[in-house]
Amino acid sequence: MYIFSHNNKEAALPSIVENEEQIIFASTQESSVISWLKDHGLHASLIEDIQSEGQSITYDEIGDSKLKIMKYLIPKEEDARLTVSYNVSILYFKKKLFILSQEPVVIERIKKTYLAHDDTRYNSAYFLYLLPDIIIDNNTSILEHIEMILETLEENIFNYNAKEDVLHHDIYYMRRTLDKLLKFSTQEKDSIRKGYDYLTEEEKKALQYEYLDLEDHIGYLINESMALLDRSEYLLNLHNGILSTRMNNAMQKLAAISLIFLPLTFIAGVYGMNFSHMPELEWKFGYALVWSIYIVIAGLIYMKLRKMEWL
Numbered sequence: 478m479y480i481f482s483h484n485n486k487e488a489a490l491p492s493i494v495e496n497e498e499q500i501i502f503a504s505t506q507e508s509s510v511i512s513w514l515k516d517h518g519l520h521a522s523l524i525e526d527i528q529s530e531g532q533s534i535t536y537d538e539i540g541d542s543k544l545k546i547m548k549y550l551i552p553k554e555e556d557a558r559l560t561v562s563y564n565v566s567i568l569y570f571k572k573k574l575f576i577l578s579q580e581p582v583v584i585e586r587i588k589k590t591y592l593a594h595d596d597t598r599y600n601s602a603y604f605l606y607l608l609p610d611i612i613i614d615n616n617t618s619i620l621e622h623i624e625m626i627l628e629t630l631e632e633n634i635f636n637y638n639a640k641e642d643v644l645h646h647d648i649y650y651m652r653r654t655l656d657k658l659l660k661f662s663t664q665e666k667d668s669i670r671k672g673y674d675y676l677t678e679e680e681k682k683a684l685q686y687e688y689l690d691l692e693d694h695i696g697y698l699i700n701e702s703m704a705l706l707d708r709s710e711y712l713l714n715l716h717n718g719i720l721s722t723r724m725n726n727a728m729q730k731l732a733a734i735s736l737i738f739l740p741l742t743f744i745a746g747v748y749g750m751n752f753s754h755m756p757e758l759e760w761k762f763g764y765a766l767v768w769s770i771y772i773v774i775a776g777l778i779y780m781k782l783r784k785m786e787w788l
Contacts, residue, residue: 478503478510479588498572500604502588505566505579517571527566527577534664536672543569545605545672547612548661549583550619550654558626558650560619562657567608574604587611602680605672606687609665613694620658620701623651627708634716644716648709655709659702666695733787737778741771 479502480493493499493513503510505528514524520539526532526546536545545567550560563583568575576591578584590611630647632638673681673688681688748757748767757763782788 478507479584493573496572500574500576500591502576502584502591504581504584505577507577510575510577514568514570514575519568519570523568527568530564530579532564534661534668536668536675538675541570543605543672543675545609545668547609547665547668548616548657549578549580549587549612550616550657550661551580551582551586552619552622556650558623558647558654560654560657562661565608565612567605569604576608586615590614600680602676602684603687606684606691609669610687610691610694613662613665613691613698616658616661617694617698619654620698620705623654624701624705626651627705627712631712634712634719637719645713648713652706652709655702655706658698659706662695662698662702666692666699669695729787733782736782737775740774740778744770744774 480491481500482498493501493510501510505511511524511528514527519542523537523539523542523544526535526537526544532546534547536543538544547565547567548562549565550562553559553561563578563580565583565587566575566577568577576584576587578587587608591608594607626647630644634644669688669691673684676684744767748755757766760766779788
């Protein structure tokens with residue numbers, strides 16, 4: 478658990494202090510924090526939402542408490558194309574801002590990004606903008622990483638370096654991540670708009686440009702996620718089309734070779750029949766004649782196939 482005062486980011490404070498403005502980063506498993514919230518009268522439904530990882534993205538205000546729940550995506554260590562999502566609860570209650578998640582890595586990342594901000598403003602409206610902005614920026618970085626992978630896949634496809642099983646594996650994983658981003662971003666857009674509607678007129682005026690910027694970022698995530706989903710499907714279809722074209726070319730060459738040898742096989746079959754009276758068999762130049770016919774027929778068919786670009 479990390480506790481800071483709003484005007485002191487240099488070091489974590491030792492404990493929660495009554496009636497003092499503080500910023501608290503903690504795990505939802507931190508019993509002291511949950512006990513403090515219960516003892517100070519936080520509504521039971523909000524505590525349940527905070528502790529439930531299955532809780533969807535939402536924004537609620539009950540009494541003097543304001544709760545925003547968002548999804549924070551982290552790439553998996555074994556494969557960066559797959560991500561795991563964790564709930565982040567942003568709670569403003571009793572002059573204190575709580576940032577809570579069950580995953581310590583998420584808390585560490587958000588804390589680090591928050592401490593890098595120079596803005597000293599401290600009010601619930603501002604923090605209910607700032608923390609979502611940090612989470613959305615993180616999700617945007619994942620989206621940009623997926624876009625880079627897709628660009629590499631596209632180059633491999635055009636250079637015929639893409640292995641079919643690997644390509645299908647990559648696209649499947651990336652589409653799962655993009656589906657998450659699209660779903661969460663759509664929900665977050667509604668949640669942020671709801672949070673903005675709860676602001677007072679004075680707060681709306683003070684933060685109108687920040688929220689406009691936040692909406693732009695959400696809109697970018699939604700549009701780019703949809704675009705990359707379409708692009709991944711296009712690349713898969715493109716790869717399958719290239720494979721189909723290569724297969725068709727191979728079959729075309731095999732058909733062309735078969736076409737050359739088909740009449741030759743017919744002639745060979747005729748002269749392979751066991752009839753007594755076949756004058757060409759007794760003729761001195763019969764063998765040379767058959768070979769001449771072979772060469773002429775094969776040459777004419779080959780020239781025709783070359784003209785048709787089958788060979």
